[in-house]
Amino acid sequence: MSALLEIRNVETYYDLIYALRGVSLTIETGRITTILGNNGAGKSTILKTVMGLIDDQPDKGEIHFAGQRIDGRDTEWIMRRGISFVPEGREVFEELSVRENLLLGAYTRRDRRAIQADMEWIFGLFPVLKERTHQWAGTLSGGEQQMLAIGRALMSRPKMLLLDEPSLGLSPLLVKEIFAIIETINAKGVTILLVEQNARMALSVAHEGLILENGRFVLQGSSATLQADKNVQEFYLGMHSEAAVKGYQRWKRKRAWR
Amino acid sequence: MLDFLQMILSGIAVGSSYALMGMAMVLIYKTSEVPNFAQGEMGLLCAYFTYMLLDGFGVALEIAIPLTLAVAFALGAVLEFAVLRRAKNPSVLSMIVITIGMEMVLLGLVSWKFGADQKTLPFPISPYDSVALGDIYISSLELLTLGIALMLMIGLFIFLRTTRLGMAMKATQQNFNAAKLMGIRTHRIMMLTWGISAVVGCIAALLIAPTIMHPYMMWDPLLKGFAAAVMGGMTSLPGAIAAAYLLGIIENLFGGYVSIEFKAVVAFAIIVLILCVKPSGLFARHYVKKV
Numbered sequence: 016m017s018a019l020l021e022i023r024n025v026e027t028y029y030d031l032i033y034a035l036r037g038v039s040l041t042i043e044t045g046r047i048t049t050i051l052g053n054n055g056a057g058k059s060t061i062l063k064t065v066m067g068l069i070d071d072q073p074d075k076g077e078i079h080f081a082g083q084r085i086d087g088r089d090t091e092w093i094m095r096r097g098i099s100f101v102p103e104g105r106e107v108f109e110e111l112s113v114r115e116n117l118l119l120g121a122y123t124r125r126d127r128r129a130i131q132a133d134m135e136w137i138f139g140l141f142p143v144l145k146e147r148t149h150q151w152a153g154t155l156s157g158g159e160q161q162m163l164a165i166g167r168a169l170m171s172r173p174k175m176l177l178l179d180e181p182s183l184g185l186s187p188l189l190v191k192e193i194f195a196i197i198e199t200i201n202a203k204g205v206t207i208l209l210v211e212q213n214a215r216m217a218l219s220v221a222h223e224g225l226i227l228e229n230g231r232f233v234l235q236g237s238s239a240t241l242q243a244d245k246n247v248q249e250f251y252l253g254m255h256s257e258a259a260v261k262g263y264q265r266w267k268r269k270r271a272w273r
Numbered sequence: 274m275l276d277f278l279q280m281i282l283s284g285i286a287v288g289s290s291y292a293l294m295g296m297a298m299v300l301i302y303k304t305s306e307v308p309n310f311a312q313g314e315m316g317l318l319c320a321y322f323t324y325m326l327l328d329g330f331g332v333a334l335e336i337a338i339p340l341t342l343a344v345a346f347a348l349g350a351v352l353e354f355a356v357l358r359r360a361k362n363p364s365v366l367s368m369i370v371i372t373i374g375m376e377m378v379l380l381g382l383v384s385w386k387f388g389a390d391q392k393t394l395p396f397p398i399s400p401y402d403s404v405a406l407g408d409i410y411i412s413s414l415e416l417l418t419l420g421i422a423l424m425l426m427i428g429l430f431i432f433l434r435t436t437r438l439g440m441a442m443k444a445t446q447q448n449f450n451a452a453k454l455m456g457i458r459t460h461r462i463m464m465l466t467w468g469i470s471a472v473v474g475c476i477a478a479l480l481i482a483p484t485i486m487h488p489y490m491m492w493d494p495l496l497k498g499f500a501a502a503v504m505g506g507m508t509s510l511p512g513a514i515a516a517a518y519l520l521g522i523i524e525n526l527f528g529g530y531v532s533i534e535f536k537a538v539v540a541f542a543i544i545v546l547i548l549c550v551k552p553s554g555l556f557a558r559h560y561v562k563k564v
Binding site: 070089090091099106110111167168 | 362437441443444447450453
């Protein structure tokens with residue numbers, strides 16, 4: 016096993032806002048890694064920084080992918096190294112058909128036949144998309160758009176897939192379906208970095224997890240370790256360590272990441 | 274009845290040049306989200322370039338026209354690369370000011386180099402020849418304009434529909450960041466769009482130049498083209514084209530039946546009316562773009 020993505024001491028600013036305060040992360044080939052954290056912790060910022068979507072950032076630090084330094088490069092260049100990103104809020108091309116969206120996912124490829132085969136594979140994963148092939152992507156439901164966004168990202172045959180809150184706004188049943196598909200994709204050899212609010216679901220599929228608070232990683236470990244951690248249980252999984260006698264809890268657990 | 278038909282036909286002919294300008298503006302608006310007020314002067318410069326080649330250097334027309342179109346493409350691409358892209362996080366307002374600035378520079382350049390007096394472009398088809406279609410007449414230049422406009426529209430339509438590059442252009446227009454995530458080199462697509470748009474504008478100017486040629490010749494077509502683009506919803510090519518023809522026809526009918534003095538103004542009265550009834554334009558798409 017070797018490190019596919021390596022982030023070293025990355026610091027990112029949004030103008031004056033100090034969003035990432037020195038983040039380091041190593042992801043090995045073939046793993047599912049999840050980053051958990053509250054709103055505004057900087058989860059999405061990590062992914063956007065990796066993809067080069069924030070102008071002139073990262074301010075400090077280095078990002079390496081498959082042995083190449085990728086920070087400070089154009090998004091399209093980074094993407095062509097083999098990283099696909101499914102942005103938060105789908106971002107499909109609304110006035111293009113489902114088919115055209117998928118074809119654009121394969122924009123960097125020239126092998127027509129293989130593209131067609133991959134499209135069939137995507138339709139196998141998401142049968143709904145097949146029914147909607149010629150419909151404008153903007154007319155799809157939120158869940159269908161999410162599926163399309165994932166399918167589109169896979170069409171470039173990436174080495175690594177970055178997912179930004181794939182469960183956002185989906186029904187619990189659909190969330191389960193999406194996570195099952197994430198596991199299927201991973202079994203095909205795609206390394207996955209998953210950013211999630213839904214900690215329970217994320218930890219159930221991930222091999223490893225990291226907790227991000229205020230732009231710093233505070234805890235890192237295998238999924239099992241994280242699930243067993245008292246703090247994680249309290250703050251991210253919504254479990255209570257002691258039963259409240261009066262039916263409600265009067266005290267608050269302090270955050271102490273040690 | 275004959276008058277009526279004649280006016281409609283002239284309206285369609287006039288509408289063709291508006292449609293070309295409108296198309297050029299919509300193309301740029303969709304990718305750069307700025308109404309390009311330099312569009313007319315970009316065409317103007319190209320028309321004078323042809324004039325220089327034909328009149329000054331005695332180049333044959335068959336060589337001068339392709340050369341001009343190539344220069345037009347380069348001009349559009351260079352303006353995007355050198356001027357518009359340099360603006361960091363620009364607001365719409367500052368982008369508009371940039372295009373107006375470009376317009377003034379180009380206009381100044383032409384006035385300084387060629388002077389403000391009327392020129393005649395040595396064009397093989399004189400604007401005074403005409404073709405009879407039954408009992409109604411159309412000048413052969415107008416017929417040419419109409420034909421070229423239609424050909425360009427169909428060509429552009431096919432290009433956007435069927436080619437990989439066309440699809441990449443549409444993707445860039447709809448969602449810039451997502452297009453980057455697909456590996457589309459969006460900056461090149463922007464330059465390409467400006468280039469294509471400049472060529473369309475240049476063709477419009479070349480077709481107007483045989484009739485009138487002075488530094489302000491593109492003002493009227495630009496404003497009418499812009500009006501048509503706004504009426505069509507600013508983001509729809511078919512919308513802009515339809516609105517341009519509508520505008521041409523209404524303008525001519527108004528000139529014929531109501532008042533010839535106010536003919537030039539009627540277009541803007543129509544815009545005001547239409548935008549009161551349908552604020553997003555006649556053909557605005559259902560999926561309104563995010564802010």
